Amino acid sequence: MGNINVDNVNNTCNERVFNKLFRSLSKDLHDFLYYKFGKDNSPEDVVQVAFERLWKNCGSVLPAKAKSFLFTVANNEMLNSISRKKTVLSYSLQRPKDYTAETPEFLLEEKEYHDRLQRAIGELSEDQRVTFLLNRIEGKKHQEIADMLGVSRKAVEKRIYTALKILRQKVELNNF
Amino acid sequence: MTNEDRVRKWLANELSDSERKEFEGTETFAKVDRLLRAVDSFKAPEYDIDGEFCKLSEGVLNKKRAVSLFERFSPVFRIAAIVVVAFLIGFLSYSHLFTSSDGQVWIAEQSEVFLPDSSFVRLNADSKISFSADEWSDDRSVVLKGEAFFRVKKGSRFDVKTPQGVVSVLGTVFNVKDWDAYYEVTCFSGSVRVVSAQSTVVLKPGMAYRIINDKEDNYTVSNLEKPEWINGESSFDSVPFNLVIKELERQYKVSVKTVDVDLNQFFTGSFSHNNLEIALKAITIPINSSFKINGNQIVISFEGK
Numbered sequence: 001m002g003n004i005n006v007d008n009v010n011n012t013c014n015e016r017v018f019n020k021l022f023r024s025l026s027k028d029l030h031d032f033l034y035y036k037f038g039k040d041n042s043p044e045d046v047v048q049v050a051f052e053r054l055w056k057n058c059g060s061v062l063p064a065k066a067k068s069f070l071f072t073v074a075n076n077e078m079l080n081s082i083s084r085k086k087t088v089l090s091y092s093l094q095r096p097k098d099y100t101a102e103t104p105e106f107l108l109e110e111k112e113y114h115d116r117l118q119r120a121i122g123e124l125s126e127d128q129r130v131t132f133l134l135n136r137i138e139g140k141k142h143q144e145i146a147d148m149l150g151v152s153r154k155a156v157e158k159r160i161y162t163a164l165k166i167l168r169q170k171v172e173l174n175n176f
Numbered sequence: 177m178t179n180e181d182r183v184r185k186w187l188a189n190e191l192s193d194s195e196r197k198e199f200e201g202t203e204t205f206a207k208v209d210r211l212l213r214a215v216d217s218f219k220a221p222e223y224d225i226d227g228e229f230c231k232l233s234e235g236v237l238n239k240k241r242a243v244s245l246f247e248r249f250s251p252v253f254r255i256a257a258i259v260v261v262a263f264l265i266g267f268l269s270y271s272h273l274f275t276s277s278d279g280q281v282w283i284a285e286q287s288e289v290f291l292p293d294s295s296f297v298r299l300n301a302d303s304k305i306s307f308s309a310d311e312w313s314d315d316r317s318v319v320l321k322g323e324a325f326f327r328v329k330k331g332s333r334f335d336v337k338t339p340q341g342v343v344s345v346l347g348t349v350f351n352v353k354d355w356d357a358y359y360e361v362t363c364f365s366g367s368v369r370v371v372s373a374q375s376t377v378v379l380k381p382g383m384a385y386r387i388i389n390d391k392e393d394n395y396t397v398s399n400l401e402k403p404e405w406i407n408g409e410s411s412f413d414s415v416p417f418n419l420v421i422k423e424l425e426r427q428y429k430v431s432v433k434t435v436d437v438d439l440n441q442f443f444t445g446s447f448s449h450n451n452l453e454i455a456l457k458a459i460t461i462p463i464n465s466s467f468k469i470n471g472n473q474i475v476i477s478f479e480g481k
Contacts, residue, residue: 027223034220051232079290089218117214137219161184
């Protein structure tokens with residue numbers, strides 16, 4: 001019954017505390033869902049649902065436990081509502097700095113390369129994909145990712161290396 | 177060091193300065209670098225923290241409403257109001273933790289459900305489960321009506337409650353069936369304890385326990401992975417024929433009348449879930465009977481002497 005004291009700093013039901021939790025965790029949660037499940041599964045909506053659930057249960061989740069609560073709830077929300085579509089991330093084609101100097105053939109090859117890469121990323125296992133992208137794109141350290149996903153650092157390193165290997169196999173054209 | 181080793185070490189930042197400089201001059205590195213740069217273009221869209229928080233407050237925290245209420249009251253009232261609201265929120269969230277199972281929602285629309293700890297449940301036709309998401313970390317217990325297949329994550333005790341018994345497991349794979357006259361628990365992995373009105377039994381992989389028409393029975397199954405119904409087939413081992421008919425009715429959403437058929441005879445066999453005619457042949461031929469289909473009314477008649 002400690003909920004009566006509204007200014008208790010270690011209380012998730014305190015609006016200031018909740019606000020801070022949102023500011024520090026929402027982007028990571030969103031990115032995790034986006035990289036793991038793709039853009040077609042409304043990651044922003046699932047973030048909302050997860051934080052709503054946290055607010056509803058604020059009396060029984062300490063701020064220090066909020067992160068693992070949110071990630072578990074969000075992951076399960078996704079699994080329960082997910083349509084069996086292929087995971088699609090979208091990409092924006094990087095323009096080389098002086099692209100006007102590039103030939104049409106080069107630009108076409110660039111586009112085909114990105115298309116292959118997009119398909120290959122979608123074909124990675126969910127775990128490989130989310131681990132690899134959180135590390136390479138968001139710069140998350142191996143231990144950080146290990147904590148987020150609840151696995152060992154070694155497992156994270158292995159997933160990253162395996163993902164790179166698979167992507168190279170599918171994307172690089174070996175002219176033999 | 178092979179090339180692959182170099183790539184792996186480079187990824188994990190384990191190369192010495194000189195090794196790294198050397199590797200970064202190779203053609204392999206050029207290819208890897210190109211791929212990793214291209215990967216950057218898949219960055220997630222910007223997350224608008226302020227905008228999303230606004231959305232959340234409007235929906236759930238009801239900040240807007242509370243503010244306009246407060247504006248009307250004097251400071252003294254506002255303090256009293258805060259205390260009352262806080263007490264109410266505290267009380268509501270406290271009592272929510274003790275909602276009885278009558279207040280819970282049944283899940284039946286999806287045939288596959290992931291529980292709050294990622295344990296997996298697959299429901300058979302006409303079956304449903306209910307559980308308390310809020311209390312899940314303290315008490316993993318599911319109320320089941322009908323039949324479901326479970327894959328439970330290791331953790332604290334996990335209970336499945338049905339009218340005829342309670343199945344308790346510690347991280348395992350099993351199937352529970354409770355259709356009134358037909359109670360059956362099959363263990364596929366780990367170990368499962370069943371407490372029924374008649375006895376307490378511990379099942380190991382491949383073992384099954386059932387109560388049919390109040391008679392207990394222990395037997396073993398050969399498929400050590402999952403029950404046949406998950407693969408689209410209902411399978412029976414010496415089961416009274418009327419229970420076989422009930423399962424067919426559930427799977428195909430039909431209603432069956434019988435003429436001169438001995439409903440107590442034991443049936444061993446199976447029928448598939450995707451073709452009603454073939455399924456009916458599968459259960460009528462062994463007992464010397466024929467069938468007629470009339471929309472979703474079926475009549476099975478005994479043909480023997």
